Amino acid sequence: MRAVEVDGSPASITGLTSALAEALGGGPAVLPYASDALRDAMEPTRPAEHGTAVIIATSGSTGEPKGVLLSAAALAASAHATHARLGGPGHWLLATPAQYIGGLQVLVRSLLAGTTPAAMPTSGFRPDDFAEAAAPLLALDGPRYTALVPTQLGRLLDAGGAGLAAARAFDAIVIGAAATTAGLRERAAEAGVKIVPAYGMSETASGCVYEGVPLDGVHVELEEERVCITGDVLSHGYRLRPDLTSEAFEGGRFRTSDRGRWSADGRLEILGRVDDMINTGGVKVAAAAVERILTAQPGIRDACVVGVPDPEWGEAVVALVVGAGCDVDSLRAACREEAGVAAAPKRVEFAAELPLRGPGKVDRTAVRNLLRRS
Template sequence: MREVWLRGPESVDELAGAVAAALDGGEAVLPLDGSDPKAAGLLAAMRPDEPVEPGTAVIIATSGSTGEPKGVLLSAGALRASAEATHRRLGGPGRWLLATPANYIGGLQVLVRSMLAGQPFAVLPPGPFRAERFAEAARPVLAGDGPRYTAMVPTQLTRLLDAGGPGLDAAKAFDAIILGAAATTPALRARAAEAGVRIVPSYGMSETASGCVYDGVPLDGVDVRIAGDGRILIAGPVLTHGYRLRPDLTADAFDGRWFRTGDRGQLRDGRLEVLGRLDDVINTGGVKVSAAAVERLITALPGVRETCVVGLPDAEWGQVVAAAVVAEGAAPSVDELRAAVRASAGAAAVPKRVEFVTTLPLRGPGKIDRTAVAQQIFPPVG
């Protein structure tokens, strides 16, 4: 396999060349973040001296939600199928701005889409996300003809909406902004619509070669169904063909042609609604509480930007519900927050511990790190 260490815009060009070669049958590519202290461990877990599984064009190294390193194997066919279906959904091939790290699947797919469109891509330089830096990076894309696209995480869009000015103007000029890696809240969707920013919330993962459901509707060729336990199952040409040197994980992940995600969902009139992780259920006093459901209730309150709900060990209850809340403007009081949850979800779902914070710890491109929330925001009491 060919390792590409991402350390700046020049290394993104190197990665793009390596991926182009891999799509044409060349050596498999393993992109890694050169600034991440965990990257060396991810590389070791990929065992680069071992032969690469046949049919692999790209390996996405990830620790996922469990913290266990995994290498997601993606074929040229899966990458192409995802990129081509995305262009059909958005309105045709266009120019792209890479605004998320290219070692993650969302960023890497921007490179693939650009290659298939035959268009150059622009790169948001690494470093803290700032509205003015986004506006500057977007300028060459927005100056070109044809559709203009980018992909980002909800946190980035929130910052653009907060900042206003040139960054928001640039966002409004894109024909579509794909939002992925984390859920798009109703409040964020409403803010984007009011500001005139055209967003496309997406659902997907490394195993589906990036987003495979756009605004609740599967991409062409992608099938979605819900298992008896509420698990989201996905089939189609965008799927991984397994995990690097882990036939056990590969076997567990597939039920025939269906990929077994770790998420719960429901289908309404053919549209997918993601309800949260299967493992986000909190068992408190013998009552099962969905962390995602409590998060949706709290986030819907005026003055709440985002929240993370976790279960904390408790000697009496087994687990208790805890909520870390990022507020904006006039935030609700703890009593108001608890009353709203109690009225909609019952007493068991009411957070026994509530902390207001300025930010939530993240892992990867915009995903809330639930383990870090539990350990850093809610240290043991007593």
């Protein structure tokens, strides 16, 4: 196994791309990392599991280190299906950390397309840096793509100027790692930015459902609302954790931790995590449903809803929102009207931004701890 440190520098991206090319061709498995603790948790001195090309080390939603095992075939299947959906192989801009699956797949897609990816600093997203990194790529012929998280897209839309102009010039921008709110979709459409919201995870070698439609070769089933996925894009397990592997992967399918439903036009809608239900006074409230209502209100850019211990209700529904000029009573009334009395947050607090874990994922544990302290 080859552990490759990824610090966002051009040299580290070049080194990772070279190691990745060898792994896809049958060479040593690659463990990209930015955290020494996660690297050590993967025990890089021990041989990689059979058939593994890449190990994605992640702390997961629980904070427990896990290593997702991906074969060369799974990575290639995801890359080819993505190109088929977007409009063919093209040139990619790396704008998210390459130790995570979203960024790593930008490198895989570029390798399989025979193109050289452009890259921007990943130590802090600035619209001007995005425009500068994109300029050489946008001068090339053929499809031009990038992958962003919702927070990055929001910053481009807020800033306008050269960054937004560059975003408009891409043939497609895949938006992943976190849910794309209806408000963000509308803002992107009004600004002329062509986004493709994607759903997926490390275990599916990146996004496997685009705009609610599974990629070619991917099949989605709902098991009592739980999203279950089969297809060539799947991981074959977790690093040194046969117990987690047998629990999540059974009969050739991956049982996710997400709840979903089919819309009237046959598209997959993600309702939130299986474990994000809040039991308040004996009534179960889906945190994701309340978040969708809040982010649909004027002035609200983002929201995270969690349950905190409450002596009267067992759990109280509370919300941390990003926005300005918002009336708390109006926000609570909207939730009460659309989802029932129990869904109205007992408390709403405001922040300049939500705490994040990884590339654009909201750190729900940090939000819960913050709201419990307050």
